[in-house]
Amino acid sequence: MDPLILALIIILIIVVLVFILVFVGYHNKIIRMENRIDNSWAQIDVQLRRRSELIPNLMETVKGYMKHEKEVLENVTKARSALMSAKTPQENINADNMLTGALKSLFAVAENYPDLKANQNFLNLQDELTNTENKIAYSRQHFNDSVLAFNNTIETFPGMWFAKRMGRKTRDMLQIPDAAREVPKVKF
Amino acid sequence: MIMEKKLLVEDHIKRNKRSTVIVCTMMAALFAAVVLAFGYIFFGNIIIASIFAIPIGIGYVLVTYSISVGSVLAAAKARPANPRIREEKLLIYRVEEMAIAAGIPKPKVYVQDSEYINAFATGKNPDEGVICVTTGALKKLNQEELEGVIAHEMSHIKNYDIRIATVTIGVVGAISLLAEILFWSMLWGGGRSRGRGEGNAILIVLAILLVILAPIFARLTYLAISRRREYLADSTGAYLSRNPEGLAKALEKIKQDHPKSKPKGSKTVAPLYISNPFRRVDVSSVWSTHPPIDERIKKLRSM
Numbered sequence: 001m002d003p004l005i006l007a008l009i010i011i012l013i014i015v016v017l018v019f020i021l022v023f024v025g026y027h028n029k030i031i032r033m034e035n036r037i038d039n040s041w042a043q044i045d046v047q048l049r050r051r052s053e054l055i056p057n058l059m060e061t062v063k064g065y066m067k068h069e070k071e072v073l074e075n076v077t078k079a080r081s082a083l084m085s086a087k088t089p090q091e092n093i094n095a096d097n098m099l100t101g102a103l104k105s106l107f108a109v110a111e112n113y114p115d116l117k118a119n120q121n122f123l124n125l126q127d128e129l130t131n132t133e134n135k136i137a138y139s140r141q142h143f144n145d146s147v148l149a150f151n152n153t154i155e156t157f158p159g160m161w162f163a164k165r166m167g168r169k170t171r172d173m174l175q176i177p178d179a180a181r182e183v184p185k186v187k188f
Numbered sequence: 189m190i191m192e193k194k195l196l197v198e199d200h201i202k203r204n205k206r207s208t209v210i211v212c213t214m215m216a217a218l219f220a221a222v223v224l225a226f227g228y229i230f231f232g233n234i235i236i237a238s239i240f241a242i243p244i245g246i247g248y249v250l251v252t253y254s255i256s257v258g259s260v261l262a263a264a265k266a267r268p269a270n271p272r273i274r275e276e277k278l279l280i281y282r283v284e285e286m287a288i289a290a291g292i293p294k295p296k297v298y299v300q301d302s303e304y305i306n307a308f309a310t311g312k313n314p315d316e317g318v319i320c321v322t323t324g325a326l327k328k329l330n331q332e333e334l335e336g337v338i339a340h341e342m343s344h345i346k347n348y349d350i351r352i353a354t355v356t357i358g359v360v361g362a363i364s365l366l367a368e369i370l371f372w373s374m375l376w377g378g379g380r381s382r383g384r385g386e387g388n389a390i391l392i393v394l395a396i397l398l399v400i401l402a403p404i405f406a407r408l409t410y411l412a413i414s415r416r417r418e419y420l421a422d423s424t425g426a427y428l429s430r431n432p433e434g435l436a437k438a439l440e441k442i443k444q445d446h447p448k449s450k451p452k453g454s455k456t457v458a459p460l461y462i463s464n465p466f467r468r469v470d471v472s473s474v475w476s477t478h479p480p481i482d483e484r485i486k487k488l489r490s491m
Contacts, residue, residue: 036291043288127274131281138289141430146291 026162033150037171040143047135048096054132055080058125062106065116072109075102093175103129144173197432197491200423207416208352215359215409222363222402225395226370244366250358257318260310266298266320275326282335283319286342289428295319295345305329305442309341310350317345328445329438336434339425347424349417360410364403371399414477422484423491432488439485 055076066073079099086092107126116122151170154163163169223242269276280297287294295309295317302322311317319341321334329337344350426432478484 040291127278127281131285134281134285135288138285142289142291 022158023162026159027166030150030153030159030162030166030168033146033153034168037143037146037150040139040146043139044136044143047132047139051099051129051132051136052080052083054125054129058106058129061119061121061125062110062116065113065119066109069109072102072106076106078102100133103133140174147171147173197423197427200487200491201420201427204416204420204423208413208420211409211413211416212352212356215356215406215413218402218406218409219359219363221398222366225398225402226366244362244369257310257312257316261298261318261320264300264308264320266300269297269299275323278331279321279326279334279338282331282338283342286335286338286428289339290342290346292317292342292346295342297321299323299326305438305445307337307341309344311345312351313348314345317342319345324445328441332431332434333438333441335429336425336431336436336438339429340421340435341425342428343421343424344417347417347420349421352417353414356410356413360403360406363406367399367403411477415479418478419484419487422488426488426491432491436485436488439481439488443481 059073059076062073076099079095079102083092083095083099086095107129110116110122110126153159154168154170269280271277271280276297276299279299283297284294292314295311296319298318298320300306300320300322303324304322305325305328307319307321307325309317309319319338321337325334325337422432422435425435429435
């Protein structure tokens, strides 16, 4: 066979192989990024649930010490029920915000009760709740990071071709209300 | 006075990644050059040379690739963090939180008993990460600074820096090994291509020079990669914690915190530490694994 034709055939094969690799690569990348988004969404839920579980224990512990702080304690209980009965995503975010604020107030007021602060159970719960609030904030952050990375991939060349063929659209990021953002950097 | 352009953290990350690619390409080119020189001097035939040299190189790299996390931890005399000690429990919590921000499984948490502030990360891949922090760091850093340090170490794991470091060190070793084999064989018998004329003699001299200088250049390239990955870990860490100031403050404390005596342990683990425990932090040169600490602080504060 004419060596020139042979060379052309080899080049053609290589080009086709490269195309296949890029094709597969982008397809898989988009799928992986989507899974990452779904995973981080699930993680937010896990943390919210954890926080919810810790609260009854917290209320039991502080009840005896903070007898006269009715308002602060009620705010926490009210916020928690609001969260459990929230139906729309917006209601959910508002209730969540309220709960975060109520907890923040509770811990701030607890500073005035040295007996309470010396209670080991209270200290452990405080550490755990800080941990959970941080995790909620970071899992939301990670969700938004994942959405950003995904949107960047499917809105730029050549990702946008694959996205169209796969029927993928850009996703929305979570709008986190400002108040909620202050809790995570709790300093000791 | 020239105003430093305020770069977004994302830009820092992009720049650092690009530099890594450039330096790694240089390393690969260096390796290829040494293999060619090897072939030319030894066999007068590049194909035969590759058949011999490349398996040695790859084999060396594979052997060094199989990191023993256990040996790194043993060398550092690290112990698992104890959740019953409050400081260590809080460390575990902070690591868990940062792992969520980074989107990687929670690394194992270890503690090294040392009065000096330091931390390191190890592990073959992000699924099997390990972070170790000194007791000195737990005492001397506040939560914001500790978070910065943890974010930096988490970034090393997330960016596969441990794997990159191991493979690169392997390549450096392979280059040095090939160079040595060549040197000794030159001494004892000379290349088969001798006696083919003067032009060849010049080529042989060049090849010998390459073989002597290559290990040095390989080491310098490895150190350049190491410094670049440190900057990347700083910028990725700043992105994850959304707080470059935390790490900046921690680095300032580390600056004041010079070890007075050299710690024991193999020097190869030095690049994994946030600040090289075997060297002074204020002095940095092409021979350093870490960039100068003031530069790092400056870059963090410009984000």
